[in-house]
Amino acid sequence: MSTDSNALPTPGCTPSCDTLIRNVSVIDGSGSAAYVADVALAGGRILHIEPHGNASAGALSGWQAQQVVDGSGKVLSPGFIDVHTHDDTNVIRTPNMLPKLSQGVTTVVVGNCGISAAPVSLKAEPPDPMNLLGEASAFSYPTFASYVDAVNQAQPAINVAALIGHTALRSNQMDRLDRAATATEIAAMCEQLREALEHGALGLSTGLAYGNAINAPTAEVLALAEPLAEAGAIYATHLRSEFADILEAMDEAFRIGKHARVPVVISHLKCAGVENWGRSGEVLEALEQAQRYQPVGCDCYPYTASSSTLDLKQVTDTIDIMVTWSEPEPAMGGKLLADIAAEWQVDLMAAARRLQPAGAVYHCMQDDDVNRILSHPASVVGSDGLPNDPLPHPRLWGAFPRVLGYYSREQKLFPLAVAIRKMTGLSAERFGLAERGLVREGYWADLVLFDAETVRDAATFSDPMQPAEGIDAVWVNGALSYLGGAQKAPTELRAGRFLARQAGVSGVLAS
Structure with missing residues (x-):
């Protein structure tokens, strides 16, 4: 393990640090096996890591620290990177970011699915699905620079990196969409x-x-993607279809990436709709074929239900659809669309139209497909949580501990070190987040301490706003930002910041 000699105390001086985490099992985000070590933090970064059993140096028992944490029996990993969020305006309006911080997330990527808070100059109410980010008053960033300034002034509890939404750009320049x-x-x-x-x-x-x-043709996106290569940026896409035409939609995404000469990230890859169940094998084969010629990856969330606005194209009687909110019919939130239709004595489509604008959870996937996609080497984890829903999908509060508890520990879908890499090191590589995603000397001290035997998601579809179990502590840029246990509450420290793209860092092909 390398040591930055400039960061360590000079010989003869009593070594000191801001925080010392002792006797902890480190899973460093690279996919490597756990090892027991003492970890010293200073100046917002990881100052020194001393593995136990190193006879030449010994553990850091002689160090002085403002804060000493006993990590015995616990795991220390990089803070989780939520690569797919819609927290664009919430990191400013609700900067404590408890739904994310409480599950160990230290960085969010906003601006997904063509939806971003900036640059936006609204002429009226935000068009669907930009309304997922809030009402018109939440959009006050006509330039991206003004959004960056607002994030840094708000100083959220977590770090923020951002994509630019195609639909947001369209709404700025077009009289109709x-x-x-x-x-x-x-x-x-x-x-x-x-x-x-x-x-x-x-x-x-x-x-x-x-x-x-x-209604944006492929040619429109091809032209818009052209500035990306020069900046060393990426193309992320909520595909044109996640249903029967998914392979054609993937081909379109790969074509755009090839044309622009940039990495492609397929957002929340899934096989949606009963007629699509069982197709994950061929979907992943198509992704692997594309990887032979260009950098391609995907993110996914660990649930068999999706959530978005109530989309008339997705209204069907083959799956359960739960309404999460309705502007004209707020009392219908939390009810199944089928039950609402029966109560009103109308068909599903008529009920859905009467509810508009509205949000919904769609129980549209099957376990085998989710397992196959989640465990694939190309996939990283994103929650896709909707923080402004009155009754949000439980992924908003539970996605990352669900991967650790349900999928790794209980279902044994992959080892814990692999689970952590999918939520940390690989995510940082893919999105060009320099000096993040690994427990490594010199890296920023975004860290989470948790109990591997008890960590689990507590959020459910009926009671979704529940913090995870088993998360003991979260550090963001070296600041202790969340304490678990009985209190499950943020501290008074908010040390998040805007993270700018680091050109040349992205490594989508890494697996």
């Missing part, structure tokens, strides 16, 4: 994208399945 953009409109969108990339945006995201982007 049910058509293709003109060359002039595309040029204006490209200019806004370039400004964002200059100020550290990770890349471009699309949500081509949504009504306000589905």
Whole structure:
């Protein structure tokens, strides 16, 4: 293990640090096996790691520290990186970020699915699905630079990195979104994208399945993706279809990545809809074939239910659909669409139209497909949680401990070190987050201490706003930001910051 000689105390001086975590089992985010060590933090970074059993140096028992934590019997891992979130406005409006901090998340990637809070200049209420980020008053960042400033001024409890949404750019430049953009409109969108990339945006995201982007032809996205390569950015996409036409939608995504010469990340890869169940093998085979010629990866969440706005195209009687909110019919939140339709004595489609605008949870996947995608070497974990839903999908509070507890410990889908890599080191590589995602000397001290035997998600569909069990402590940039145990509460320290894209760091092919 390398040591930064400049960071360590000089000989003859009593070594000191801000925080000393002793006797802890380190799983470092690289996929390597656990080892017991003492870990010293100082200046927001990991100052020194001393593995036990090193006869030449010994543990850090002689060090002085402002805070000493006994990690005996616990695991210390990198803080989890939630690569797929819609926390764009919440990191500013609710900066304590308890739903994420309480499950060990120290960094969120916002701006997914073509939806971003910046750069946005609304002419009216935010179009669907941008309304998932809040009402019009939440959108006050006409440039990406102004959003970066707002994040840093709010100083959220977690770090924030951001993609730029295609639908957001369209809403800025187009009089209506049910058509293709003109060359002039595309040029204006490209200019806004370039400004964002200059100020550290990770890349471009699309949500081509949504009504306000589905009429954008491939050529529009090809043109808009062209500024990405020069900036060393990425292309992330909510595919045009996650149902029967998923392979064609994946081909479109790969074509865009090849054209722009940039890595592709397929958002929340899934086989949605009863007619699509069992197709994960061929979906992953298509991804593997693409990986032979270009950098491609995916993220996924550890549940068999999705959640978004109530989409008329997804209304069906083959699955359960739970309404999470409805603007005209708020009392219907928490009820199944089928039960609402029966109560109103109308069919499902008529009920869905009456509820608009609304949100919903769709129980649209099967376990075998989720297991296969989640365990694939190309996949990393993202919650896709919707923080503004009154009755959110439980993934908002529980995605990461669910991977640790249910999928790794109970189902034995993969070893704990693999689970952690999918939520830390591999995620940081993929999204170009330098000096994050590993327990390594010199890296930023984004860390989570947890009990591998008890960690689990407590959030359920009926009671979703529940902090995880088994998360003992979370550090963000070296600051102790959350304490678990009986209190399960954030501390007074909020040390998060905006993380700019680091050109050349992204490694989507890594597996």
